Amino acid sequence: MKLPQTVQTAITAYQEEKAKVGKAVELHQDSSAKYRQQLEDAHSELAVAQNTTLTDPSEANVQREADLQRKIAELTVNVAAAEERSTTVSINASGRITALADEAIELARVEALRHFHDNYDAKLKAIEDAKYEYLQSIVNLHALRKEAYNIWFNTGQETNPNRLEKSVKPAFPELTLHYRGGSRQVHGVSELETARAYRDGKVYRTSVAEGREIE
Incomplete structure (x- = not known):
């Protein structure tokens, strides 16, 4: 059955808030992944630069190595910050999302009780009527057997009752x-x-x- 509008509205509010938070978390995680890749590349470049400086300790090579070390430090901070933002968004939103879920579930409880009580008497009445109809149908079958039997029996009574004992009674199937x-x-x-x-x-x-x- 279709959910009551109040419940559906509450579910939609929960889903929208969860989707919004999920999107924000995803963006921060994407940033973290981007910084991680850059950090990995910087480490690879630094390893090459360090080997180059060992064989050729020119000012340019030393500067290149220092720049890469600063870049690695900056990227490390960026990765940590992006991950921290992702975690913070999730934590801050957790209470709101939980409250929205609780609100929807409580509304659903109220609507479930209302729906049940609104329809309970009608369902009981349907069972009551069906039971009566069922039993009445069995009574009608009993009446049919009796009517059919009386066709034979009354005919004997109207003619020669003694011959009924010599006659074969009509055999009806038993239910x-x-x-x-x-x-x-x-x-x-x-x-x-x-x-x-x-x-x-x-x-x-x-x-x-x-x-x-x-x-």
């Missing part, structure tokens, strides 16, 4: 409301079937005519 015999039982309702329907929300194929199961 077995609870015996299954390993097949479908589509006429009776057992306690197990009722429990399954209420507990599991299912109507098993062994309980109804083909195509009517809800599993």
Whole structure:
């Protein structure tokens, strides 16, 4: 079923805030990754520069090595700062996101209770009516058997009752409301079937005519 609008609005607010924070964290992590790559490249360049300075300690080579060391120091700070910003954004937003989730869940609890109570009596009435209709149908079957039997019996009474004992009684099929015999039982309702329907929300194929199961 479609969620109530108040609940959907609360969920949307949570998702939007979480997405906004996630985007900010992603940007800081991207910055950190960029600085890390630059730092890795600078370390590689420094290793080459140091070897060059060892064999040729010219002022330019010494300066190149010093510049790379300063660059590495700066990039190290940048990496740490980007990671710190990412962590801080997550920590600062955690409380807001949790509060929005709690708000949505509490609204959902209230709406769940309202929805249940608004529809509970109608569902009970439907069960009550269905039970009466079911039992009335069985009573009607009983009446059918009695009417059919009386066609034969009353005819004997209207003619020669003594001949009824010599006659073959009409044999009607017996309705077995609870015996299954390993097949479908589509006429009776057992306690197990009722429990399954209420507990599991299912109507098993062994309980109804083909195509009517809800599993």
